[in-house]
Amino acid sequence: MADASTPPPKMTVAELEAFLEQEFPQVFGAGKLYHVEDVAHRFARMRCRYDPGQLRPGGTISGPTMMTLADTGLYVAILASIGPVGLAVTTNLNVNFLKKPAPRDLIAECRLVKLGKRLAVGEVAIWSDGEGEELVAHATGTYSIPPER
Template sequence: MSRIPLPEFEELATTHVPFIGQLGIRVEQLDAGRCVIRIPFRDDFIRPGGTVSGPIQMALADIIMYGVVLSLIGRVELAVTTNLNCNFLRRPRPADLIGEGRILKLGKRLAVGEVLLYSEGEAEPVAHVTCTYSIPPQRG
């Protein structure tokens, strides 16, 4: 069971991170150590060549990892990305982009996870992302 309810995470992600709110994300699943988010396709996500731009893909992966981390530690707004590595595997077609993230290791100060991104309706991932989040020390 997630340590942050899905509606609370969705509100935090879209209101407190305005750029993410502009993307129109929809959190489809949030369980302990796992998160699935969709970005509905928009024409302004396309870069020359007819593919969904890399910054959109990386933004999706980053907010997914934020969800993964908060699902395990609860609402800690100052948990931040310290590293994000994205391998673009194939050209995402103009469609909704769906990402699924999971935790690989959760420590006291760092969390490491991975995200696979897919074009809606496609079985093969378009990107593989690894991400590290810094968890602030507990006060008190």
């Protein structure tokens, strides 16, 4: 993933999980479905554990589930790259739903294509675990990073 010229992540998986549990207990508290699997500078790999409560009519995993996975994954990639900046916020999120996801865990790989002082832009590839890497959704997002104080 990283070469010798790539800086190490500013937060580990354990540090990110603890930060998210503290700052976003509604999503990362007890019984959480979203998990950080791996991070590197400008990168995060996330898992959304399958739960039948995520299904919408027609038996497919809901769009909001995949949107939360994409949004959270990009946020984690940013925090892994700049450290615990709780006030980095989503300014745009665009999701293309490409294929009905299987009723399994979802995997998201998130890469930042731009990481500036005030803005970060990234993309997310989402697929069903164990179903190959054919995408079920693709997302892009922009985040505002607050100025350092």
